[in-house]
Amino acid sequence: MGSSFSLLFSPSTVVTQQKTSLGDLPESCVALILVYMDPPQICKLSMLNTDFRAASSADFVWQSKLPINYADIIQRLHNFPHNLCKRDIFARLSRPNSFDGGTKRVWLDKRTGRVCMSISSSGLAITGIDDRRYWSRIETDESRFKSVAYLQQIWWFEVDGEVDFPFPIGSYSIFFRLQVGRASRKFGRRVCNSDHVHGWDKKPVHFQLSTSDGQQATTQCYLNEPGIWKYHHVGDFAVTSLAKEMKVKFSMTQIDCTHTKGGLCVDSVLICPVEFKDRFKQGF
Numbered sequence: 040m041g042s043s044f045s046l047l048f049s050p051s052t053v054v055t056q057q058k059t060s061l062g063d064l065p066e067s068c069v070a071l072i073l074v075y076m077d078p079p080q081i082c083k084l085s086m087l088n089t090d091f092r093a094a095s096s097a098d099f100v101w102q103s104k105l106p107i108n109y110a111d112i113i114q115r116l117h118n119f120p121h122n123l124c125k126r127d128i129f130a131r132l133s134r135p136n137s138f139d140g141g142t143k144r145v146w147l148d149k150r151t152g153r154v155c156m157s158i159s160s161s162g163l164a165i166t167g168i169d170d171r172r173y174w175s176r177i178e179t180d181e182s183r184f185k186s187v188a189y190l191q192q193i194w195w196f197e198v199d200g201e202v203d204f205p206f207p208i209g210s211y212s213i214f215f216r217l218q219v220g221r222a223s224r225k226f227g228r229r230v231c232n233s234d235h236v237h238g239w240d241k242k243p244v245h246f247q248l249s250t251s252d253g254q255q256a257t258t259q260c261y262l263n264e265p266g267i268w269k270y271h272h273v274g275d276f277a278v279t280s281l282a283k284e285m286k287v288k289f290s291m292t293q294i295d296c297t298h299t300k301g302g303l304c305v306d307s308v309l310i311c312p313v314e315f316k317d318r319f320k321q322g323f
Contacts, residue, residue, distance in 0.1 A: 069094035074103050077150050078129065101125035104152045105132070106207040108281050112145065112154070115204065135183065143202065144183070148312070154207055156310040158200055159184035163308065166197040181222065181268065182306045189221060191235050192301035196244075196293040200308055203286045206278045210313040213248055213273040213289050218304040220265035231266030238300025239263065244293045246273040251286035262303065270309060270319035 069091055073081050085095035094100070102125050106112065109128065113119050116136045123131065129152070135144040142162030146155055165188055167173040173193045178186050190196070198215075219239060220231040239262040246258045256274025273289050289308060293300060309319070 070097040070100055073097075073100045078104055078133075078152070079150060096124065096126055098125040101129050104129055106147070106152065106154060108205050108207055111205040111281075116145070117141075145204070148315075151312070153209065153312040153315075155312070155315075156202070156204070157183060158202060158308040158310075159186075160188040160305045160307060161186070163188075163198050163200040163305070165199075165305070166195055167193055177221070177304070179222070184307060187218075188305040190301050190303045190305070192237075192299050194296045194299055196291075196300055198291045198305060199288070200290070201286060201288040202310070203284045205281070205284050208278050208281060210275060210277045211310055212275050212313045212316045213287070214270035214309045214311075214319055215246065215273060215289075215291050216268060216270055216306040216309060217262065218266070218268045218306070219262050220302055221304060222266060233265045233302060236265055236302030238298050239293075239303070241298050241300075242293060242295045244271075244291055246271060246289070246291050248274045248276065248287060248289040250276050250288075265302075268306065272316070272319075275313050 073084065073095055076084070081095050081100065085092045105125065105128065109132065112132070113128075115138045117138055119131065119136065129147065132147045133149045135146045135157070137144050139162065142159050144157050144159075147153065148155055159182075161184070165174065168188060173191060175189050175191065176186050177189045181187075220233045220236050222229055222231050224230070243259040243261050246260075247256070249255045254276045256276070258272060258274060260271060262271075271291075273291075276285075276287060278285055287310070311319075
């Protein structure tokens with residue numbers, strides 16, 4: 040019996056157990072796991088091996104990251120390529136895409152897939168913008184549109200804008216991106232010229248928005264802190280249906296004609312998911 044016992048556990052009869060790893064998962068299982076991850080995580084895991092790379096390209100993985108009405112969004116964009124896989128559609132939409140003559144840009148947040156939009160000062164209706172005594176266009180690298188509208192001096196300050204767009208269901212915030220003073224570079228350093236700054240401490244600026252389904256919001260604030268780009272919150276609106284495009288109107292006014300005001304840079308209007316609001320409460 041002793042000989043048979045030793046034979047049972049001899050080296051020639053011992054079965055070795057091989058270790059398993061993530062690389063041993065079937066491709067279909069990997070794809071199901073990736074659905075629950077955000078796009079940056081998916082891209083990192085795709086570099087593990089060929090199976091993860093193949094699974095990360097599955098259309099149903101990236102379909103879950105795109106807005107439900109992404110096809111309607113694509114129809115509004117300039118020169119968007121056709122016949123792309125869902126992964127490439129997401130990659131393309133996560134970069135700023137122009138529409139409405141290049142005055143507006145829309146993109147998806149790379150982590151959440153939520154829609155964000157920016158509207159340039161050229162896409163806004165600015166009272167007196169064509170009169171060089173009041174306004175001028177300034178080229179700058181501090182704007183995603185490479186230029187801003189600069190107010191030298193005016194009595195009636197009014198900036199209006201609107202957008203018709205198939206926003207996905209969700210809540211959104213609107214901001215005006217403004218800077219008191221005019222920034223420039225001198226000897227490689229950023230400096231702010233405040234020569235024309237006046238009038239903003241006398242009365243607050245009024246911000247207002249309205250939507251095609253009857254939503255409204257108003258806020259007001261004084262403009263201060265020269266030399267800092269700040270996002271001024273206009274208000275929030277909600278999209279509850281994909282049945283049609285939402286028209287959103289917004290404005291910024293200071294129309295007390297008892298004094299002039301000047302020295303303000305108007306860059307753009309930002310529309311983003313309401314949960315991003317805290318990102319823009321500080322200056323940039």
